[in-house]
Amino acid sequence: MKTASAAGRQIYLLFAAPGLTLFLAFWLLPMLRLVEVGASGPSGAAAYLAVLTNHHYFMSLLSTLLLSAAVTVATLLIASLVGLFLQRNRFPGKAILLSMLTFPLAFPGVVVGFMVIMLAGRQGLIGVVSNWLFRDAWVFAYSLGGLFLGYLYFSIPRVILTVMAAAEKLDPALEEAARSLGANPLRIFTDVVMPALSPALISSGAICFATSVGAFGTAFTLATNIDVLPMAIYNEFTSYANFSMAAALSIVLGAVTWLVLAVARSWSGSAAGAAA
């Protein structure tokens, strides 16, 4: 509206009022309160440093970050291969295959945890098959290995969709040109396809990383003693009633995820956080 007066603009703010009031009252103010509670423990504001100075919290943070990084790398590899393949080929049953690959998108963390138990738990498929093949039942659902599988499970569908959307915009003429200049498929992949996909990969990788860092349901289902930061926070809050420490750790966890998304967005130049 080019002709909108200042008064006309104010009216649009009224439209935002209900949503913004909800958000301010139930998210922003509580978050500020959480910051305050985090600094109200025996160690004061130093509680925010505990994640670095306390050995136990530091190890939780470290394993959370390493696990999430490993999941992100594995997801990006798997999802790019599958996403590119699906984008570029037509074959019967493709639509069904694609919907099956994206179904787990909306599964809550607890259900993903249960899926891992179905695969790698005490009565799981992997255990049965490995027992039959090697006389040795592989059961790793209740450890970091199971958590890795679970995070992979909910990350792959998200990234496949992003890769496909990005690959759709890829100009086939560029590859054609590279091929006519004598580039082999690998060369075309690293020099033409990857650079074009990288903004999408960076942003979806960041979301994958951030989701894994904060995922609570999957870890909760698999075992309460897996040492990742969300479980540490949960245990501080419920088992030890250490509210200020739980608050401080939550703020640190939130800051880490927010930072990852912000950095990725400045790298990829697109709205990384907005696609979560």
Added chain:
Amino acid sequence: MKHSFRFYVQLAFTLLVCAFLIVPIVLSMLAGITDNFFVGLSSGFTLRWVGQVWDTYQLTIWRSIAIALACLVVTTIAGVPLAYMLARYQGGNSRLARAIEELLMMPVAVPGLATALALIMAYGQYREFRSSALFILVGHVLFTLPFMVRPVLAVMQSSQLSVLEEAAASLGAGLGQRFFGVVIPNVFSGILAGALMVVTLSIGEFNITWMLHTPLTMTLPVGLADSYASMRLEVGSAYTLIFFLMIIPLLIAMQWVTHTTQSRVRL
């Protein structure tokens, strides 16, 4: 059609990934109707476990549906006008609009555990509120609001809405008339996409809900976690089966809506 060797290698890999995602779903659905999963399918099929889940957890299912519908109402009432403001305020390209969009995403980006703890610390002392399902509804609304705002905003930005609105304005339609008579009908596909997403996410929300729930306000996913921890594998599976039966139609509808609106806008 003749395909190369590379095609079949890639197809095999894709099928393998698909199996990784789908086989556990099929297994758990089977386990939910198997008499004794440890013995195997040869023990026969039964609806006993489903019945047991229905007796134990029926209330959590109804409660989840009620919360999801309430969540849909609130996010529609709050979210659609908010999207309109984001699309229109100062031509839709103001710093304020971008800051609001950014802020709205925070409850999605920041771990649910942190949001839940913040709500408890800030409002936990109001006992009535704390122990009601409203407390959970608030958490769900925060989490799902951006999923209503974004598709609606996308449709508003991509369609000919500003032209239509100008036409309506030149014919003398006021702001209210334009909003209800022109904007809402034209962004309906966005609202539908957002609505499906909101309901699906609310029914499955666990990270925030687990901290906010009380024994009297258990929702479906909380019940799932409870049954996984304390019941037999078959009971947990039967409950998961019920969850899938609820969520899969929503997912199919979502894919259908995305597919049909794709020509107009990428959600």
